[in-house]
Amino acid sequence: MKWQSYILLLFGLGTVVVSRSFEYYDAVVVGGGPAGLVMASRLSENPDVKVLLLENGPETYLNEDIMTPRYASRLQGSAFSWNFTSIPQPTLDGAAPSLAQGNGLGGGTAINIMAYCRGSASVFDEWANISGIDELRWENLVDYFEMSTNLFVPSDRNYQQIIDTTYYGRDHVNVSYESSGQRVAVDAAFVDTWVANGAQDADLTSGEGIGMIVGGPHSVTHPESTRSYAYPAYGLQLAARSNVELLHSSRVTKINFDGKKAVGVDFVDLLNNETHSILSKETIISAGAINSPRLLLLSGIGPKDHLTEVGIRTVVDSPEVGSNFFDHHYTVMMFNATPDIITSLQLGDPATLAEFLAEYKANGTGPLSTPGGSSFFAERLSDDLLDSLGVNVSFPKSLPADRPHLLYQYTSAAMLPAPDDANAVSVFAALVQPEAPGTVRLNSSDWRDDPLLDTNYFGSESDMAIALYGYKRLLTMMRSDTMKSVRVNEIYPGMNVSSDEDIKAALNQAARSFHHPAGACSLGRVLDQSFRVKGVENLRVVDSSAIPSLPTCHLQSSTYAVAEVAAAILKKEMNI
Numbered sequence: 001m002k003w004q005s006y007i008l009l010l011f012g013l014g015t016v017v018v019s020r021s022f023e024y025y026d027a028v029v030v031g032g033g034p035a036g037l038v039m040a041s042r043l044s045e046n047p048d049v050k051v052l053l054l055e056n057g058p059e060t061y062l063n064e065d066i067m068t069p070r071y072a073s074r075l076q077g078s079a080f081s082w083n084f085t086s087i088p089q090p091t092l093d094g095a096a097p098s099l100a101q102g103n104g105l106g107g108g109t110a111i112n113i114m115a116y117c118r119g120s121a122s123v124f125d126e127w128a129n130i131s132g133i134d135e136l137r138w139e140n141l142v143d144y145f146e147m148s149t150n151l152f153v154p155s156d157r158n159y160q161q162i163i164d165t166t167y168y169g170r171d172h173v174n175v176s177y178e179s180s181g182q183r184v185a186v187d188a189a190f191v192d193t194w195v196a197n198g199a200q201d202a203d204l205t206s207g208e209g210i211g212m213i214v215g216g217p218h219s220v221t222h223p224e225s226t227r228s229y230a231y232p233a234y235g236l237q238l239a240a241r242s243n244v245e246l247l248h249s250s251r252v253t254k255i256n257f258d259g260k261k262a263v264g265v266d267f268v269d270l271l272n273n274e275t276h277s278i279l280s281k282e283t284i285i286s287a288g289a290i291n292s293p294r295l296l297l298l299s300g301i302g303p304k305d306h307l308t309e310v311g312i313r314t315v316v317d318s319p320e321v322g323s324n325f326f327d328h329h330y331t332v333m334m335f336n337a338t339p340d341i342i343t344s345l346q347l348g349d350p351a352t353l354a355e356f357l358a359e360y361k362a363n364g365t366g367p368l369s370t371p372g373g374s375s376f377f378a379e380r381l382s383d384d385l386l387d388s389l390g391v392n393v394s395f396p397k398s399l400p401a402d403r404p405h406l407l408y409q410y411t412s413a414a415m416l417p418a419p420d421d422a423n424a425v426s427v428f429a430a431l432v433q434p435e436a437p438g439t440v441r442l443n444s445s446d447w448r449d450d451p452l453l454d455t456n457y458f459g460s461e462s463d464m465a466i467a468l469y470g471y472k473r474l475l476t477m478m479r480s481d482t483m484k485s486v487r488v489n490e491i492y493p494g495m496n497v498s499s500d501e502d503i504k505a506a507l508n509q510a511a512r513s514f515h516h517p518a519g520a521c522s523l524g525r526v527l528d529q530s531f532r533v534k535g536v537e538n539l540r541v542v543d544s545s546a547i548p549s550l551p552t553c554h555l556q557s558s559t560y561a562v563a564e565v566a567a568a569i570l571k572k573e574m575n576i
């Protein structure tokens with residue numbers, strides 16, 4: 001039988017069979033975020049291996065809003081974002097925070113805030129324990145962190161920071177510390193404040209999780225100060241390889257099976273709404289923390305009772321798909337800064353913006369050259385302090401000693417509604433090791449319907465107690481003398497808010513996602529040691545959803561490194 005008629009029999013006549021360059025692929029990769037691009041790039045290093053990558057969103061390269069660090073805040077809710085929201089959270093009195101994700105070549109790395117951090121080593125050791133993959137242990141994973149990065153440390157630094165350059169390689173994502181011309185003016189006050197509250201300088205990319213890091217670092221290319229992200233880092237150069245194709249504006253709607261063997265996917269070409277089927281030996285899902293579990297569920301892989309409830313035939317009962325859904329959550333406060341501090345207010349003035357744009361284009365410096373924040377501080381709460389919170393704190397106390405509980409960071413823009421004339425700086429306190437998992441579920445069997453995302457914000461007694469403690473501590477820090485030189489007045493929650501009850505009410509309205517979701521197709525639960533979905537053949541999940549538990553800071557570094565590990569495993573197994 002010819003392969004075309006085979007497909008028509010398999011998938012029915014409603015489907016157009018696509019013959020791209022090849023009739024049959026060795027690997028189809030779903031999603032062009034950091035994980036998907038690493039996979040497509042590594043697998044296609046062998047010219048005999050035919051690879052197709054399908055990405056839902058548009059082309060992204062050289063878009064000005066994407067390339068210019070300070071414009072990052074424009075990207076959520078744009079064509080480059082999935083506009084997800086959490087379902088209303090009972091713990092937040094019904095508030096439903098946004099959970100925007102990246103949409104386009106580069107995925108989240110095309111719209112993220114570019115903080116580059118790795119965090120506590122024990123997290124990666126925990127992943128190795130859960131997954132049985134020894135390469136995920138920190139002492140091994142560090143090779144993959146290095147493999148995916150190229151560090152730049154400018155010589156004209158006017159700040160103190162411990163930097164161990166041995167933890168970086170020479171290729172792919174450029175990670176840069178700030179030069180003096182990039183420094184955010186408000187940062188000095190924050191550094192003084194973090195230090196007055198016990199912070200010590202640390203390189204949070206060298207296996208350490210607790211302390212303060214100054215001068216970024218950011219995934220930014222020096223000296224132009226343009227965003228360095230997964231598409232230029234791993235994707236653009238694939239144009240020179242005839243064995244790999246990258247298609248954007250292509251929405252995968254379903255994984256196809258022959259019995260319990262994955263044989264490829266269906267996708268809709270969003271430019272003309274035609275549906276196509278692809279045949280492939282390996283099917284690799286890299287659609288991100290939300291869309292990967294969503295696609296498995298849509299394809300009949302998940303908890304049988306849930307699939308039955310939404311009317312999807314179960315291919316394999318995989319009860320853990322969509323569970324173990326974690327995210328970093330934070331709570332925001334805002335103050336009005338003195339006029340010398342550059343916020344979105346000044347950038348809204350055309351004459352001022354033109355001046356900053358000229359400096360940025362000429363020298364890669366000034367307010368447009370960074371995302372608007374230069375330092376953050378992660379701290380562990382002492383056992384005594386945790387005990388004093390008056391709730392069950394056995395989970396946060398049991399975390400390995402290198403883990404922080406709270407992380408404080410800021411950005412020179414309003415993150416909450418603010419008056420038009422406010423010169424707003426936002427500061428937030430994040431719960432970095434939440435105890436309570438959430439879930440990803442379908443609302444219906446229609447691939448167009450947004451999934452139901454229960455983030456379970458601050459969902460255990462200790463999660464909520466630490467979040468509240470963190471918010472109060474943040475308010476105390478921002479109301480202290482070390483911030484006096486830059487603070488005009490408090491915008492949110494306001495100086496009249498001080499009782500526990502009022503602070504809790506303020507927190508409900510100021511809780512936001514850090515946009516670091518992970519875990520809903522986790523290694524050790526849904527996946528085996530080869531990133532294969534247990535119970536079916538030839539299907540893998542490689543991305544942030546495969547990560548078993550949250551690291552102690554920002555997620556992109558880990559996503560690149562985990563994908564590099566998965567690619568090495570796959571290449572060995574595929575014998576390529």
Ligand SMILES: Cc1cc2nc3c(=O)[nH]c(=O)nc-3n(C[C@H](O)[C@H](O)[C@H](O)COP(=O)(O)OP(=O)(O)OC[C@H]3O[C@@H](n4cnc5c(N)ncnc54)[C@H](O)[C@@H]3O)c2cc1C
Binds near residue numbers: 101103116543544
């Ligand atoms: C607003 C925001 C800010 C962030 N800030 C930071 C930060 O400062 N520092 C940091 O380290 N991390 C940050 N992150 C997190 C980081 O960017 C993500 O953890 C990372 O991008 C996850 O990579 P991934 O490959 O797992 O998935 P993603 O990056 O989400 O990529 C998945 C890709 O798959 C595509 N896709 C999904 N479904 C389909 C489908 N059905 N068919 C075809 N394609 C599909 C998507 O469009 C997307 O391009 C941020 C993320 C966001 C969204």
Ligand SMILES: *[C@@H]1O[C@H](CO)[C@@H](O)[C@H](O)[C@H]1NC(C)=O
Binds near residue numbers: 077
């Ligand atoms: C998110 O909203 C923007 C603006 O309306 C839109 O252009 C974009 O396509 C939406 N994202 C998705 C994945 O539908």
Ligand SMILES: *[C@@H]1O[C@H](CO)[C@@H](O)[C@H](O)[C@H]1NC(C)=O
Binds near residue numbers: 129
């Ligand atoms: C991993 O497992 C080893 C051996 O059981 C144990 O000693 C170690 O504490 C575990 N580490 C973490 C971080 O879970």
Ligand SMILES: *[C@@H]1O[C@H](CO)[C@@H](O)[C@H](O)[C@H]1NC(C)=O
Binds near residue numbers: 174232234
């Ligand atoms: C990294 O920086 C080099 C110049 O040093 C540049 O050529 C390259 O395009 C950058 N890569 C990415 C992914 O930004």
Ligand SMILES: *[C@@H]1O[C@H](CO)[C@@H](O)[C@H](O)[C@H]1NC(C)=O
Binds near residue numbers: 270272
């Ligand atoms: C594709 O179908 C959707 C939903 O029916 C419609 O909104 C959209 O305009 C169509 N796009 C094209 C290019 O025809």
Ligand SMILES: *[C@@H]1O[C@H](CO)[C@@H](O)[C@H](O)[C@H]1NC(C)=O
Binds near residue numbers: 358360362363
């Ligand atoms: C770029 O930097 C040079 C050297 O510091 C300076 O003389 C020049 O004015 C800067 N250009 C702009 C447009 O700011």
Ligand SMILES: *[C@@H]1O[C@H](CO)[C@@H](O)[C@H](O)[C@H]1NC(C)=O
Binds near residue numbers: 392393
């Ligand atoms: C306290 O929390 C731990 C971890 O979540 C749980 O195992 C334990 O049962 C709880 N103890 C009590 C007394 O509720």
Ligand SMILES: *[C@@H]1O[C@H](CO)[C@@H](O)[C@H](O)[C@H]1NC(C)=O
Binds near residue numbers: 443449450451452
């Ligand atoms: C789920 O579907 C119901 C019924 O169609 C709809 O009212 C609701 O808005 C949907 N929820 C989400 C989160 O899309």
Ligand SMILES: *[C@@H]1O[C@H](CO)[C@@H](O)[C@H](O)[C@H]1NC(C)=O
Binds near residue numbers: 494
């Ligand atoms: C604090 O003051 C603001 C502005 O006057 C007001 O809207 C808010 O309700 C007050 N909050 C409390 C808790 O008093």
